[in-house]
Amino acid sequence: MPHRTYNIAMVSDFFFPQPGGVESHIYQLASKLIDRGHKVIVITHAYDDRKGVRYLTNGIKVFHVPFAVIYRSATFPTVFSFFPLFRNIIIRERIQIVHGHASLSTLCQEALLHARTMGLRTVFTDHSLFGFADAASILTNKLLKFTLSDVDHVICVSNTCKENTVLRAALDPLMVSVIPNAVVSENFKPLPRPDPNSLPFVQHPLPAHPLGPNDTLTIVVISRLFYNKGTDLLIAAIPRILENHPNTRFIIAGSGPKAIELEQMIEQNVLQDKVELLGPVRHENVRDVMVRGHVYLHPSLTEAFGTVIVEAASCGLYVVCTAVGGIPEVLPSHMTVFAKPEEDDLVAATGRAIAALRANKVRTEKFHDQVKAMYSWTNVAKRTERVYQGISGDVSEAEFYGFDVNHDPHWHATRGRNFSLIDRLKRYYGCGVWAGKLFCLCVIIDYLIFVFCEWYWPRDQIDFARDWPRKKFEGDDDD
């Protein structure tokens, strides 16, 4: 079968120039999909100095839609006002698949709704975990349920995230795939190792860490200083770790509302000479901070994937992390020491990590190549492409969803999800007693707006934009 290429629109509120995990995920994925011969555009909202239509490296076309930002760079939920513009972009770029990212992005949720109304295939990638108890989570979950009632496929970044999303949005687990994040391992290389001939005495093999008995050991923490990143845990654990292991230093990078508490802790315990606060660090400088240390401490309380620990391992750091969310799935056990998300266990785990490093038991110099083999964006793009093939019907249902699917009379594949309004309404109606009716109303209004748009801005009046020259895809050589 010839390699079919798609026109894909990635939609999210979160994109460059803002730094972050979702942003770089979209960029890397888009870039690798273009390498595979697809056409990718990104739709996001306008930032201060980024407006209009732009091109990024590799021919990624970015539409910075002018909309007002309300909270943490998420746009105001206007629900319908985005539709005419969205439709225009979709038609002029000849989009076949709309791929939304991040559940907190209203732009993405609206786009998925509109895309279904227009009769396009949709994919949603969830990047975060949510609770079920507090008011904000309940609201977000309801909204997510609304959007995901009628989406073709969902991608989660870890199995934990998949479980979470399936529960939150009441999805069929078969239509949820797990595709992890990846890292650009070239950007996270450890420090070059010394040439064995230049050393005063010959060692075979070279020690993992040329760490003398009296050398100080450095622990690095890079995270935004928020409650959910476990900064409180870190604040409680640092004095005890430093008490138990006096020959240890901390480097903490990042900013956030908990920075003041961290500074207070340092002053109370007079640890200015042992804890170094760097403040916010740009993503391209993260590697330079990481290679200064030996251990990476990740005290997060909730995490869907935790790209940063992969980056740390790629830099050759031994990782101490809390066993929450998707973190245990991310790295093999010889690279990590797990702790429960509590103070005592975190201190003990850090102690174990320090002892192991001092005993020279951990071959951290091999981490980089191992991580490189495990995580690559090319692989992520390949797996995402398979999802696209599955929902477009280019891969047979049995092959895409598993072989037992056809024998189950009660299971209806996503491909059976047609675009007719009445079937869509049925799916939305099941969302809840009141919510179901409200959602149905929204879908009907959306459909009416679509009909109006088709009349007011006829399709043949919208010109196709020229495509960036497509790349030739040579085929997989790393199967």
Add this chain to the structure above:
Amino acid sequence: MLTTAPYLRIRRPSPTTAEFIVSTLPPQTLPARLALGAVYLVRLQLALAVLLMMYAAQSPYYSAVPLQPLLLPSTKALATDAYANSSTSASTAAAPSPIDVLATTPIFSLAFIRQILNILLSSRLGSLLSKLANSIPPWVLIPCSVITLYFLSLRIGAEERLLVLRGLGVQTSSSGATVFSPLKTRFIPTEKIQDILINEAFRGFEVRHYLIVVVEGEEHIVVVFPRLLPRPRMVEKVWKGARECLYGRDGEDEKDGGRHREDGTV
């Protein structure tokens, strides 16, 4: 009927000159010209009627007694002079009719204009207009009239040009929105032109292609055909032609690199 979708005309008066005209006016055949002239004539009459109505509204006294025009002292004097001069004629012994007064008033004077207005107001159409003007409160009448006048003065069709002269530069020109607004032109010398390129931007609920000239030392770019924003096929033709004309045949090799080099700022 009088306008069409924007279409492109290319004039090449000399090998080193090219003019690209994007217009919504169809080719000027005689019937088209006549129709256009008739529409403008009707518009002119309508505009005059609106003006007359505004005049009637601001002078309730005149409109109330349209048949007894108030004469300024000078007019009166003139009128009496005229009367004295023609006193021998018995037929004009009665009160002078407005037409006669007009005939005796010197042209190009304020009084003459007032006379004409009074005559117009005293006609049947005029009295209808003044009645209408008096029945509408002025705070409604005046804004409405001004808006109507604006719409009546709008130009039918639009025409925008790009003139490319090799070695000299390019000149953009765009017809104004109303018949009174002058032709907007802008000349950019060759040494100031950094690049000519096609870009895309949001406009209302749409994304549109447009041709721009990047001018050295200026923060803002110059948009060619800003009002009509023709469709990309036309824009590409203009872009190719303009580059060819401006840089000669050696501009060809830049084509691939220059195409769609995006700037993003509007």
